[in-house]
Amino acid sequence: MRHILSLLIENEAGALSRVAGLFSARAYNIESLTVAPTEDPTLSRMTIVTSGSDDVIEQITKQVNKLIEVVKVVDLNEGRYIERELMLVKVRAVGKDREEIKRTGDIFRGRIVDVTDKTYTIELTGTSDKLDAFIEALGKSVILETVRTGPSGIGRGEWIMRV
């Protein structure tokens, strides 16, 4: 099953490679990993999308927790959460496709952030599912390039993840 792990980690050189190294060394799946400093510049927040049986996820959580620089680990699937991923997609927008692509973009609440005679670059945020659906709706033939950030996650309601 797919799980989203949220980490607070010391914002130090090499911290990212410790986490990434752990996943490869223990043969854990890693679908995506996003990381950036928080409002406290000494801390980074990391979101890892992984998958595995409950036993595997339990081991992953414990092993990540064991890394000296990891301050906190939460499996967001244990509560309610919001996840968002950002995608930039550059598409061939010519002829009759041009209007159709804009309409499809509007339906998905995408924004066109760059335009040329032949292309649109569309910015879209949402769950990974929604981004997948948008790619499918556009069709492979018009897509020139896609960049995705991987999801970031945060708990719903008043629950806060902090040190």
Add this chain to the structure above:
Amino acid sequence: MQLSGAEIVIRSLAAEGVEFVWGYPGGAVLFIYDELFKQDKVKHILVRHEQAALHAADGYSRATGKVGVALVTSGPGVTNAITGIATAYMDSIPMVIVTGQVPTHAIGLDAFQECDTVGITRPCVKHNFLVKDVKDLAVTMKKAFYLAASGRPGPVVVDVPKDVSAAMCEFEYPSEVSMRSYNPVTKGHSGQIRKAVQMLLEAKRPMIYTGGGVILGDAAPQLTELVRLLGYPCTNTLMGLGGYPATDPQFLGMLGMHGTYEVNMAMQHCDVLLAVGARFDDRVIGNPKHFYNPERRIVHIDIDPSSISKRVKVDVPIVGNINDVLEEMLRTLKSEKPRPDAQALKAWWAQIELWKTKDCLRYDRTSKIIKPQFVVEKLYEVTKGEAIVTSDVGQHQMWAAQFYKFNKPRRWLNSGGLGTMGVGLPYAMGARQAFPDTDVACITGEASIQMCIQELSTCKQYHLPIKIVNLNNRYLGMVRQWQQIMHGNRYSESYMDALPDFVKLAESYGHVGMQITKPADVEGALREAFKMKDRLVFMDFLTDQTENVYPMVQAGKGLTEMILAEEL
């Protein structure tokens, strides 16, 4: 007062009470060696290969419980040390390794003797640091010692670039250090402990299985008290030997791949299993699917939460310091009214006695060729079980574990996790350095000993009168055994031709060499060797070439699917 980074390193070691540092100098650590030269608090032992520096410091730690310290230069100094670091990591041995690094301005430019030390060591350390500013050096050293020794122990690397060791800075060694991201659990959960005691008292067929955690956590006295109070059978893993007295009637021997018949049967058929500081690894419980028994409930005490339910699901996990948890269990047990079910326990012991009649460790005592088991038995007699015994890896290691009875912790030093051939001699060096009045024996084989043989020179320089018991069967014995049993007797590359004359070899290093070829000479040779209190004696025993270690559970098989000696 302003001190150089190099002096800060040495002052920090002295502040931590470090007596010995094993190492090898080189360009990137010259400032540090210069400071070593100027003081006499920290004694440096010059090894002949960096791997041995790590093993010797590791052996010192295993024997004493203190943090082992090694010092190596950048690049090849570090890469040579990796096997030693990984060996310590797999057995959770507290170590601090100071490594030289090229100057900060040269890092990343493929400088001479540069390697990415932090990157290369990352998967085999508890933690590592690259110190880029001399101002961080003292606190980093403090953190390194704190991390190495606390929680589940392990090796910590501190990488010091040459310009950092040269730079000056005010020195004050912190008396303590705390890290918000590192808070190891110490006290066990009281509710869980009560549940565990309850479960133990309800047992009809109880079993207590303990590992290296009991040794590392200095919990042998508490464990012994608990086992005796309950009257339950007890076993130790390879790493846990000495955690419970081996000559005690409640001790059933070592378990696992080469465990005794009675112990493996009891592990499989018990209804309540108490696991203490052990991790249910593949050499210990065999195939976990076969090990699964729905009637068995498991209590697991460990300091590391990730050890719990890793290979085997447990019913009552307790995370905490083992001696704290055991003490609380003892208190609870003494205040509880119910006692173990005496009748059930009597029946269980009767069953165990029946299993014991297999006499699974028997071997041919009438043989005209020296049996390796016989040598270990005689070593036990001659040293009265009081020696510190190190081993390398292979058949001789298993015979040592089966036939030398360890009654106390920290007497048995070997590489259980990584299984590193070559550790025996350097482990003995570290142990003897720590205990100059204790007999130290290295049980080894002709293949393993050659992996760190150059250290005979170090032993001469530092007057380390170790007794080397070389069980020489001219084969990579354990490899040959597997090839015999699992690969149709095809002994692929497991025969070692052109062995050195070990007697002359020992003599050329300035030691005493002996070759023993007859069973009748074994005891005499051992007695003579141990009488030479100030000499290293290399005893080359020519043993039976085809002797195998039994019982044996083949890799991937179930714990009770044992091959016994008579079945082959």
